Amino acid sequence: MAKKAPPHGVKKTSWKRGQSGNPAGRPKGDRTWTAIVAEVGAMTPTDVADRCQQIAASLRAYGNKAAMKELAVMTAYAATIYLPSSALLNFLADHEEGKVPQAVEISWKQEAIALLRQGKLTKEEVVADLGGTLAGELFVEAGIATAGTGEAAG
DSSP states (O other): OOOOOOOTTOOOOSSOTTOOSSTTOSOTTOOOHHHHHHHHHTOOHHHHHHHHHHHHHHHHHHSSOSOHHHHHHHHHHHHHHHSOOHHHHHHHHHHHHOOOOOOOOOOHHHHHHHHHHTTSSOHHHHHHHHOHHHHHHHHHHHTOBOTTTSSBOO
């Protein structure tokens, strides 16, 4: 007999709504990707070779006690030496130094001009919200008559 699917938008989980699936959080001793990338990136080739030998010995002796995150980062750094890849270098840089801020264009002026032209926003409201100088610049850009002269700006 086939299982009945839960209603649309409802996921069947083993915990109640608002209850965390991981109440204890990340273990305190567990290092983050960022910390591992920074640590491995600061190593010299001799340090890397020594650490690789330690990891190999740990893998042989303990099997599952070596952190796979560290192995993945070590492999990624080794790969950049022999086969540099912009995607791999970006991944490592993003995790060690943080992502590069990207410019965001805010188009509030066009929206404000449209609202003024539609009569949904008054010149007085614009002046009250933006102040005289910025409101005046907006009126000039929009070709809207200024309060002082009654003529179209610009």
